[in-house]
Amino acid sequence: MSGTMWTDTIIAVDWGTTNRRAYRLNPDGRCEAEFEDAKGITGVEAGAFPAAIAEIRDRLGDHPLLMAGMIGSNRGWVEVPYVHCPAGADDLAGHLIFIEEERAAIVPGLSFLGENRADVMRGEEVQLFGAVAAGLVPPDCLVCHPGTHNKWAMLKGGRVTRFRTIMTGELFSLLQNRSILADWLDTPVEPGEAFDKGVAQGLRGDALTAELFGVRAGVLLGRLEQAHAASFTSGLLIGADLRTGLSDATSGTEIIVMGRPELTHLYAAGLERCGRSAREVDGERAFIAGIRQIAGNIR
Amino acid sequence: MSGTMWTDTIIAVDWGTTNRRAYRLNPDGRCEAEFEDAKGITGVEAGAFPAAIAEIRDRLGDHPLLMAGMIGSNRGWVEVPYVHCPAGADDLAGHLIFIEEERAAIVPGLSFLGENRADVMRGEEVQLFGAVAAGLVPPDCLVCHPGTHNKWAMLKGGRVTRFRTIMTGELFSLLQNRSILADWLDTPVEPGEAFDKGVAQGLRGDALTAELFGVRAGVLLGRLEQAHAASFTSGLLIGADLRTGLSDATSGTEIIVMGRPELTHLYAAGLERCGRSAREVDGERAFIAGIRQIAGNIR
Numbered sequence: 001m002s003g004t005m006w007t008d009t010i011i012a013v014d015w016g017t018t019n020r021r022a023y024r025l026n027p028d029g030r031c032e033a034e035f036e037d038a039k040g041i042t043g044v045e046a047g048a049f050p051a052a053i054a055e056i057r058d059r060l061g062d063h064p065l066l067m068a069g070m071i072g073s074n075r076g077w078v079e080v081p082y083v084h085c086p087a088g089a090d091d092l093a094g095h096l097i098f099i100e101e102e103r104a105a106i107v108p109g110l111s112f113l114g115e116n117r118a119d120v121m122r123g124e125e126v127q128l129f130g131a132v133a134a135g136l137v138p139p140d141c142l143v144c145h146p147g148t149h150n151k152w153a154m155l156k157g158g159r160v161t162r163f164r165t166i167m168t169g170e171l172f173s174l175l176q177n178r179s180i181l182a183d184w185l186d187t188p189v190e191p192g193e194a195f196d197k198g199v200a201q202g203l204r205g206d207a208l209t210a211e212l213f214g215v216r217a218g219v220l221l222g223r224l225e226q227a228h229a230a231s232f233t234s235g236l237l238i239g240a241d242l243r244t245g246l247s248d249a250t251s252g253t254e255i256i257v258m259g260r261p262e263l264t265h266l267y268a269a270g271l272e273r274c275g276r277s278a279r280e281v282d283g284e285r286a287f288i289a290g291i292r293q294i295a296g297n298i299r
Numbered sequence: 300m301s302g303t304m305w306t307d308t309i310i311a312v313d314w315g316t317t318n319r320r321a322y323r324l325n326p327d328g329r330c331e332a333e334f335e336d337a338k339g340i341t342g343v344e345a346g347a348f349p350a351a352i353a354e355i356r357d358r359l360g361d362h363p364l365l366m367a368g369m370i371g372s373n374r375g376w377v378e379v380p381y382v383h384c385p386a387g388a389d390d391l392a393g394h395l396i397f398i399e400e401e402r403a404a405i406v407p408g409l410s411f412l413g414e415n416r417a418d419v420m421r422g423e424e425v426q427l428f429g430a431v432a433a434g435l436v437p438p439d440c441l442v443c444h445p446g447t448h449n450k451w452a453m454l455k456g457g458r459v460t461r462f463r464t465i466m467t468g469e470l471f472s473l474l475q476n477r478s479i480l481a482d483w484l485d486t487p488v489e490p491g492e493a494f495d496k497g498v499a500q501g502l503r504g505d506a507l508t509a510e511l512f513g514v515r516a517g518v519l520l521g522r523l524e525q526a527h528a529a530s531f532t533s534g535l536l537i538g539a540d541l542r543t544g545l546s547d548a549t550s551g552t553e554i555i556v557m558g559r560p561e562l563t564h565l566y567a568a569g570l571e572r573c574g575r576s577a578r579e580v581d582g583e584r585a586f587i588a589g590i591r592q593i594a595g596n597i598r
Contacts, residue, residue: 113520118519149479165516170478174477179466208539210465218416
C-alpha cells in the first residue's frame with residue numbers, strides 16, 4: 001500500500017463517546033479548518049458511519065482520513081484490537097485498521113496487562129505520542145490526562161510502558177447530574193480553599209464513599225457552604241485520583257498534565273497541593289501532532 | 300397534650316425518597332395490615348401531603364399516624380430539626396413535630412457532629428431504637444444498616460453515640476444505570492468468588508475510582524467474566540464500605556447487620572470475608588417496634 005498520499009492534506013478525527021472533533025491538516029501539519037459536534041459514537045446509528053464520514057468530508061474536503069478514540073471500540077464503527085504496552089508511535093501506525101483502502105483508517109488503542117490489573121485506552125495514545133514528537137513533553141515523564149476517564153501514563157524513551165485509568169470525571173458527572181448531591185453540585189468548580197480541602201481529604205484516601213455523603217451532611221449542618229460543595233467534591237475526587245496516580249511516580253519524575261485547559265488547570269492546582277509542580281500541555285495540539293506523525297509512518 | 304390515644308391502634312409510615320411503607324399496628328404492637336407504594340417524597344407534589352395521608356387512612360383506617368424518614372427532610376413535608384447524638388429513643392419522642400394536633404406527627408432524624416466530620420440520618424434511627432427495645436440487638440453493638448446510604452451506628456447503653464454514612468447503594472445504582480459499566484452490571488449480585496475478590500480489593504482501599512474502571516478493562520481483556528462483573532463491583536464497593544465501618548469497631552464489638560434481607564445477606568458475606576461474624580436482623584420488624592416505642596412515650 002502506498003503511503004505517499006498520507007503526507008498530503010489529511011483529516012484527523014478525535015471521535016469520542018459523546019463528541020467528535022475533526023481537523024483538516026495541511027502537509028506541514030498545521031490545522032487549516034476544524035469543527036466539533038455532538039455526533040460521538042452514541043450519536044451515530046448502526047450502519048450510519050459511512051454517511052458520518054461523508055459529512056466530515058463535505059465540510060473539510062475530500063481527503064484521506066485518520067480516526068482515533070471510541071470509534072475503534074466495541075461500541076464504535078469497527079472494533080480495532082488494542083496494541084499492548086510497552087508501545088510506541090510506530091506500533092500505532094503499524095496496526096491501523098483501514099476502512100476504505102488507503103483513504104480512511106482507525107488508530108488502535110493501547111492495553112496494559114499487569115500482574116494484578118488490566119487497563120485500556122482509546123484516543124489518549126495519539127496525544128501521548130504526538131506530544132513527544134512535537135517536543136511538548138520529554139520522552140521520559142508521567143502524564144496525567146484528565147477527562148471522563150483520567151489516564152496516568154508512564155513514558156520511557158517516548159514509549160508508553162504502563163498506564164492507569166481513574167473514573168474521576170465520570171463519577172463527578174454522575175454525582176452532579178443524578179445523585180442526592182445533584183442540587184448542590186451545579187456551581188462552577190474552582191481552585192481555592194474548598195477545592196484544596198477536598199484534595200487533602202481525597203489524598204488521605206480514607207473513605208471516599210463516606211466523604212461523598214459527608215458533603216450532604218456538611219451542607220445540612222452548616223459545616224460546608226452550599227456554594228463550595230462542587231469545588232470541595234471535585235477536590236475530593238481529584239485528591240483520590242492523584243493519590244493513585246502519584247503512587248507510581250518517584251520524586252524525580254517530571255509530571256505533565258495534558259488535556260482540556262479547564263481540567264488541566266484543576267489537576268495542576270491539586271498537584272501543587274501535593275507539593276508537586278506540573279507542566280500543563282494543551283491536548284488538542286498534541287492530538288494534531290500525533291495524527292500527523294502516524295500518517296507520516298504509513299507505508 | 301394527652302397521649303392516651305397513641306397506645307391504641309396507630310399507623311406507622313416509613314416514608315422514604317422513592318417509596319413509602321405504611322403499617323396498621325394494634326395496641327399490642329402487632330402489624331395487622333400494611334402496604335407499600337412508590338409515593339416516596341419525590342412522588343408527592345408540593346401541597347399534596349394532606350391528601351397523601353388521607354389516602355393512607357382510607358386504606359388502613361382513621362388512626363393516629365407516626366411518620367419517619369425523608370418525609371421530615373428539607374425535601375419532604377415539614378423539615379423536622381435533627382436530634383444530636385448521643386441520643387436515645389426518648390429524645391425522638393420528645394422532639395416529634397405534630398402536623399395535626401394529637402393525630403399525626405413526624406419523627407426527627409439524628410445528626411452527628413464530630414471534630415472532622417458531620418453526618419445525618421432520617422428513618423434508620425427508628426429501627427435502631429426499635430431493635431434494642433424489641434431485644435433484637437443488644438444495647439451495646441455496632442449496627443451496619445445497608446441501603447441507598449449505608450449507616451454504621453455505634454450503640455452504647457441503647458443510645459446512638461455516633462454514626463457514619465456511606466454512599467454504597469447509591470453509587471452502585473448510578474454505575475448500574477448510568478455509567479460506562481451499565482451494560483455489564485444488570486446481572487444479579489451474588490456472594491461467591493467474584494464478590495469475595497471485589498470485597499478483598501475494596502478492603503485494601505487503595506484506589507477505588509481506578510478499580511471501578513478496572514471492571515471495564517478486565518472484561519474487555521478477558522480477565523473478568525462479564526457475568527461476574529456485577530458481583531465483583533458490588534463486592535468492591537461493599538469492601539470499601541466495610542473498611543470504613545470496621546475502622547470504628549474494636550475486635551470485641553458485636554456487629555449487627557440490619558435492613559432488607561437481600562442486602563444484609565451480602566454485607567454478612569462481606570463481613571465473613573473479613574473474619575467478622577455478623578447477626579442479620581430484619582429492619583421492618585425493628586421499624587414497627589421503634590414506632591410502637593415512640594408512640595408509647597408520647598405524653
